[in-house]
Amino acid sequence: MRSLKFLIGAAAAVLLFASHTAKAADPVRFGLCYDLSKAYTFITPQVAQAARDLADLQNMKGGIEGHPVEMVLQDHGNEPQRGIECYERLKRDGVMVFDLLSTPVSRAVLPRAMKDGNIMVQALVGRGDAVDGKVFEWIFPVGPTYWGQAANDIKYIKDQAGGNMKGVKVAFLYIDYAFGQEPIPLLKKLQEIEGFDLKLFPYPLPGNDQASAWSQIRRYKPDWIIHWGFSALHVVASREMKRNGIPMDKFISVNWMNEVDINNIGPDVAKGLKRGTSVVGGSDHPLKQEIKAKLYDQGKGNGDIKLFDDSYYNVGLAIYSTMFEGARLAIKNEGWPLTPAKIKKGLESLSDFDANGFIAPLTVTADDHGGGGKTRIERWDGTKWVAETDWFAAYTDVVWEIVHEHSAEFAKSGK
Amino acid sequence: MFFRQAGIHHTDYRQDLKIFPIPVDRWMIGLLLALAVLAPYYLDTLYLNSYLLPWLIWTSAALGLNLILGWAGQFHFGYAAVMGIGAYTAVHATRNAIPWEIAVILGGLTSTVIGIAFAFTALRVKGLYLALSTLALQFVMDWVITHVPEISGGVQATLQAPDMTLLGNPITTDTGLYYVVLVWCVLVTTFMLNLRRSALGRALVAVREKDFAAAVIGVNAFFYKLLAFAVTSFMGGVTGAILIFCFYHAVTPEQFAVDVSIQALAMVIVGGLGSVIGSYFGAAFVLLLPGTINGLISTLAEAMNIRLGIEVLAHIPNALYGFLIIGFLLFEPLGLAKIYNNFRNYLLVWPFGYARK
Numbered sequence: 001m002r003s004l005k006f007l008i009g010a011a012a013a014v015l016l017f018a019s020h021t022a023k024a025a026d027p028v029r030f031g032l033c034y035d036l037s038k039a040y041t042f043i044t045p046q047v048a049q050a051a052r053d054l055a056d057l058q059n060m061k062g063g064i065e066g067h068p069v070e071m072v073l074q075d076h077g078n079e080p081q082r083g084i085e086c087y088e089r090l091k092r093d094g095v096m097v098f099d100l101l102s103t104p105v106s107r108a109v110l111p112r113a114m115k116d117g118n119i120m121v122q123a124l125v126g127r128g129d130a131v132d133g134k135v136f137e138w139i140f141p142v143g144p145t146y147w148g149q150a151a152n153d154i155k156y157i158k159d160q161a162g163g164n165m166k167g168v169k170v171a172f173l174y175i176d177y178a179f180g181q182e183p184i185p186l187l188k189k190l191q192e193i194e195g196f197d198l199k200l201f202p203y204p205l206p207g208n209d210q211a212s213a214w215s216q217i218r219r220y221k222p223d224w225i226i227h228w229g230f231s232a233l234h235v236v237a238s239r240e241m242k243r244n245g246i247p248m249d250k251f252i253s254v255n256w257m258n259e260v261d262i263n264n265i266g267p268d269v270a271k272g273l274k275r276g277t278s279v280v281g282g283s284d285h286p287l288k289q290e291i292k293a294k295l296y297d298q299g300k301g302n303g304d305i306k307l308f309d310d311s312y313y314n315v316g317l318a319i320y321s322t323m324f325e326g327a328r329l330a331i332k333n334e335g336w337p338l339t340p341a342k343i344k345k346g347l348e349s350l351s352d353f354d355a356n357g358f359i360a361p362l363t364v365t366a367d368d369h370g371g372g373g374k375t376r377i378e379r380w381d382g383t384k385w386v387a388e389t390d391w392f393a394a395y396t397d398v399v400w401e402i403v404h405e406h407s408a409e410f411a412k413s414g415k
Numbered sequence: 416m417f418f419r420q421a422g423i424h425h426t427d428y429r430q431d432l433k434i435f436p437i438p439v440d441r442w443m444i445g446l447l448l449a450l451a452v453l454a455p456y457y458l459d460t461l462y463l464n465s466y467l468l469p470w471l472i473w474t475s476a477a478l479g480l481n482l483i484l485g486w487a488g489q490f491h492f493g494y495a496a497v498m499g500i501g502a503y504t505a506v507h508a509t510r511n512a513i514p515w516e517i518a519v520i521l522g523g524l525t526s527t528v529i530g531i532a533f534a535f536t537a538l539r540v541k542g543l544y545l546a547l548s549t550l551a552l553q554f555v556m557d558w559v560i561t562h563v564p565e566i567s568g569g570v571q572a573t574l575q576a577p578d579m580t581l582l583g584n585p586i587t588t589d590t591g592l593y594y595v596v597l598v599w600c601v602l603v604t605t606f607m608l609n610l611r612r613s614a615l616g617r618a619l620v621a622v623r624e625k626d627f628a629a630a631v632i633g634v635n636a637f638f639y640k641l642l643a644f645a646v647t648s649f650m651g652g653v654t655g656a657i658l659i660f661c662f663y664h665a666v667t668p669e670q671f672a673v674d675v676s677i678q679a680l681a682m683v684i685v686g687g688l689g690s691v692i693g694s695y696f697g698a699a700f701v702l703l704l705p706g707t708i709n710g711l712i713s714t715l716a717e718a719m720n721i722r723l724g725i726e727v728l729a730h731i732p733n734a735l736y737g738f739l740i741i742g743f744l745l746f747e748p749l750g751l752a753k754i755y756n757n758f759r760n761y762l763l764v765w766p767f768g769y770a771r772k
């Protein structure tokens with residue numbers, strides 16, 4: 001009996017440390033260090049599933065320029081130390097492209113990625129000033145920054161007001177934390193430029209209690225409400241909106257709003273709600289139909305089909321279509337074997353790439369690692385998302401001013 | 416046989432006060448120290464800078480918390496805030512061209528000052544009320560850091576820490592950073608080990624057991640509680656600064672949020688209150704075990720070819736980790752150090768186990 005316990009203990013100990021496996025140099029590997037268990041669980045399962053599905057689909061078509069795609073997924077529980085461990089471990093396994101999908105962990109890993117010269121994808125999270133490609137050479141936040149999204153929302157409001165924003169009242173509702181506070185400097189600058197009336201309405205962590213913010217909003221009687229929240233915060237906000245008798249049409253959300261939130265709000269109640277987004281919503285697109293036909297209908301999907309119709313699944317497809325295209329250009333133009341420098345060049349040669357109409361067109365250059373920051377406003381009509389505008393990026397000069405202000409800080413303090 | 420106590424006799428007080436009277440203890444400590452000093456030469460850099468280095472830093476943190484929680488018996492739910500104060504002060508100081516050593520000590524002193532300020536009010540109450548007062552410290556620090564851009568570095572809320580320098584020479588290699596951390600950890604460990612034979616340690620134990628009885632025999636309870644807060648805050652501040660300079664290289668508010676406070680408490684409680692080796696075990700348990708279990712579950716799932724959903728695969732390790740905490744505390748409520756102590760007590764008289772009563 002004792003020897004059996006000893007054997008089990010020994011086997012467990014061996015397995016505990018046997019996480020290194022030999023890898024061939026042939027595949028193109030992406031390291032997905034995601035928070036699958038703590039704060040970001042409202043997006044990471046969908047994005048991880050989308051990444052794996054896209055990898056499987058690409059491998060069915062022969063891989064990227066003949067090389068199979070491999071996705072290594074590891075959980076870091078939104079803890080910077082585990083994120084750093086994930087990065088360090090995968091780095092030694094030959095992974096060159098990392099996605100952390102968590103703002104605190106991205107911030108923790110960024111200095112190391114910059115020092116080691118590995119590509120870090122930081123799409124839609126993390127440091128907004130990382131779009132400055134000259135300072136953040138190895139970081140690729142492909143997609144809009146929060147500043148860009150706020151600027152585009154203001155442009156939309158301006159167009160709705162007929163081009164003149166004098167007297168328009170904009171309420172900015174946000175969670176009183178770095179995520180929500182980020183667009184404020186930009187909004188204040190735009191307020192000076194356009195002359196509209198801006199009032200800030202923060203609500204405290206964790207965001208379930210928005211009552212005081214909303215009673216102030218009711219007294220303010222704004223024309224538009226921009227909400228910087230996510231997941232359950234939208235549900236609470238919509239409940240408060242209904243309670244205070246404010247029509248849903250005035251609501252513009254940040255890109256973190258998906259069908260789960262709409263279902264929790266109630267699809268009919270949410271009619272008229274708008275969000276800014278850089279990715280097409282819904283499952284009508286040929287890419288999604290192809291994945292459905294070739295993977296899910298054959299039972300080879302990487303997860304639940306329920307997650308397939310989610311907007312965040314589309315976000316995952318968008319991020320990885322861009323990454324695959326960058327890798328493809330790198331292999332085609334620079335040749336195999338891949339190095340981070342080649343992948344960097346490949347990503348920087350993306351020009352007007354829109355993944356067949358799936359995402360806002362991205363033009364990534366050595367100076368602009370964000371790809372232009374285009375978004376569009378979509379409206380929920382009760383059953384699906386309807387595009388209100390085309391892809392656009394407004395006030396780019398103001399946004400870049402703020403980006404350069406912050407990236408200069410980073411450049412000054414070293415690494 | 417191993418811990419032979421025959422032949423150990425003391426002829427003066429100095430010998431009597433030895434921390435490790437039994438030779439085998441001294442050999443073990445020497446061996447561990449040698450292993451720690453030689454670690455960069457035989458350990459892979461992954462294990463050195465992602466496992467050993469954070470483990471040593473968090474052990475120092477847990478030892479600091481152990482002083483107030485285990486030795487002085489006062490609750491402290493705001494330890495991460497104290498570390499954060501030290502870290503932010505040190506980073507701001509180095510960004511303003513103050514030498515690194517002085518910046519770190521400045522960080523410790525700032526934590527001490529703020530810790531004492533809170534302690535004056537917090538020590539008017541005891542027990543759970545004290546716990547809530549220190550929790551208030553944590554929340555106030557959180558709020559101040561996110562709302563005062565001069566401290567937090569603005570809306571980006573990330574402050575890059577400059578390279579750490581010793582006597583002006585920048586230390587950037589893994590090995591160099593590891594040795595700095597090792598020196599600090601050894602200092603803190605030596606301090607904590609010496610507590611048991613110092614007047615401060617005896618006073619703290621007296622205050623912990625019954626503070627009014629301690630006051631009766633002449634130990635000023637309030638003064639020693641305040642002193643415990645001050646020393647803990649200093650150690651926490653310096654450890655926070657070292658955590659940033661040697662591990663994260665950038666400071667953000669999330670690194671010192673309330674859940675980090677709770678983690679530090681878990682390290683001390685699971686490890687064993689008042690025990691030095693318990694802090695080592697507790698830090699390893701809370702810091703390294705979740706990631707290791709994660710790796711184990713993934714490897715098992717791959718080896719047995721079970722295709723689990725992404726979310727299930729992510730939540731099983733957390734559940735397992737929770738079960739382990741409950742299991743260990745049920746097995747030995749006094750913590751991991753007591754388990755080691757039981758083992759050592761058994762070996763003390765082995766093979767003459769019948770000799771122990």
